[in-house]
Amino acid sequence: MTSIPSSAVDGRSLRRERNRQDIVDALLGLIENGETEISAALIASKAGLSERSIFRYFDDVNDLYRSVCDLAFSKEIEYALIDDAGVGRKLLRTQIIKHFAEELSAFDKQQQQAAVAIIDSLTTFESYDMMRSDQRMSVQAIKSILTESIRKALQ
Secondary structure (H helix, E strand, C coil): CCCCCHHHHHHHHHHHHHHHHHHHHHHHHHHHCCCCCCCHHHHHHHHCCCHHHHHHHCCCHHHHHHHHHHHHHHHHHHHHCCCCHHHHHHHHHHHHHHHCHHHHCCCCHHHHHHHHHHHHHHCCHHHHHHHHHHCCCCHHHHHHHHHHHHHHHCC
């Protein structure tokens, strides 16, 4: 049995990542340019690769679009940062209290605080990002999990 030199593996890995990135960049560029009729052939042509490469480097179309969204988000993150996030979190907690006032009224003060803290934690961007990026959950799955978790916090 012949072993593959580590430099060959590294070269292939680097080429794979570069080709993946070229495909993501190509699709993002098409979207940013307002293309509405985007096909695998168009993406491949813009990336300088074959159509087959797209399906070699991505599990499915959702995997490709998730990668494009991640790239687009990373480019725009500086515009999404809030200087004083504490004020924003306080506003969100106030909204939680108002939105769930009826459900919270059945609890004593300590239970209310715990429920609001749970819902506040569940609805942070970090929670969403962890489920979406790290755990690769679909938006629908995240919505279902959050809905069920909030219901349980209010029981």
